[in-house]
Amino acid sequence: MPVRKLVEALGGNVGWDPATGEATVVRGPVRVQLRVGSRLAQVNGRGCRWRCRPASPRAGRGWCRCGS
Numbered sequence: 001m002p003v004r005k006l007v008e009a010l011g012g013n014v015g016w017d018p019a020t021g022e023a024t025v026v027r028g029p030v031r032v033q034l035r036v037g038s039r040l041a042q043v044n045g046r047g048c049r050w051r052c053r054p055a056s057p058r059a060g061r062g063w064c065r066c067g068s
Helices: 003-009
Strands: 013-017 022-027 030-035 040-043 046-049 055-058 061-063
Touching: 003 013, 003 022
Parallel strands: none
Antiparallel strands: 013 022, 022 030, 030 040, 040 046, 055 061
């Protein structure tokens, strides 16, 4: 699922840094930083581990698998 499409539909914003492969998602007081290919993320500055790795961008979009 395209991350930007999902986040924006929920009222959030997404930033993308192609130099680092990092996406920053902000919705209200929550800030999530994701790096393509890494299961590690930062949520409001605290480290957490995702069940899936964000996939490489396709046509300029970052993807993450939803569900199990």
